Amino acid sequence: MLILFNFKAQFLSIMVRNTFVLVLAGLLLCFCACKKNSSSIQINPAPDSLKIKQTLIVGQWKLQKQTLVSYINNVLVTDTTCVASDSVHSIAKFNNDSTFTSTSNALVTNGSLLSAISASVGGTYSFSKTTFNLTPTVTGLDFTVTGTLGSGIITSLPTLTTITHTVTIISISSTSLSFHTVDIYTETYDGTSTDHENIQNFYYTK
Numbered sequence: 001m002l003i004l005f006n007f008k009a010q011f012l013s014i015m016v017r018n019t020f021v022l023v024l025a026g027l028l029l030c031f032c033a034c035k036k037n038s039s040s041i042q043i044n045p046a047p048d049s050l051k052i053k054q055t056l057i058v059g060q061w062k063l064q065k066q067t068l069v070s071y072i073n074n075v076l077v078t079d080t081t082c083v084a085s086d087s088v089h090s091i092a093k094f095n096n097d098s099t100f101t102s103t104s105n106a107l108v109t110n111g112s113l114l115s116a117i118s119a120s121v122g123g124t125y126s127f128s129k130t131t132f133n134l135t136p137t138v139t140g141l142d143f144t145v146t147g148t149l150g151s152g153i154i155t156s157l158p159t160l161t162t163i164t165h166t167v168t169i170i171s172i173s174s175t176s177l178s179f180h181t182v183d184i185y186t187e188t189y190d191g192t193s194t195d196h197e198n199i200q201n202f203y204y205t206k
Contacts (some may be wrong), residue, residue: 061204
């Protein structure tokens, strides 16, 4: 009986050791497999909003509405909203090479005469993490010209000195674009300077 008991004890001891070895080997295999699988998992980074904006803005946009508030020497002179129509329209085209063009056309009545006027600018644009840079400001639907014309020949043009020019994207998608601009500058003509501030919102669609 004693011999049989010892044999059973040794057998159980061997079985326990073998079971422990098998369990340990299984755990090692699982660990290696998990490590291999985790290394093969590709984590897709979150979309880069900066790159999305750079892609979305490219193309030709039609201006649907423009708001304008302007001050001269801190006195409000304009507070208006313009909408596109058959007689006035404006487009802005943003290119892949960070350049843009902006053109506006309008038919105006001067007495009994119908005249066509236009405006056009070209410049550059860029995005950063926090700002949208656009220089110069795009043309729009407002063709209001303020100033005093005297008799005789105009011998000089006003000198404009920029103080502040900022542009902020309000919203952008594949079909709509809107941004807010603030332009503060001085205008000097015949030795007289005036302070100007133009605050505008532009609303485009594709």
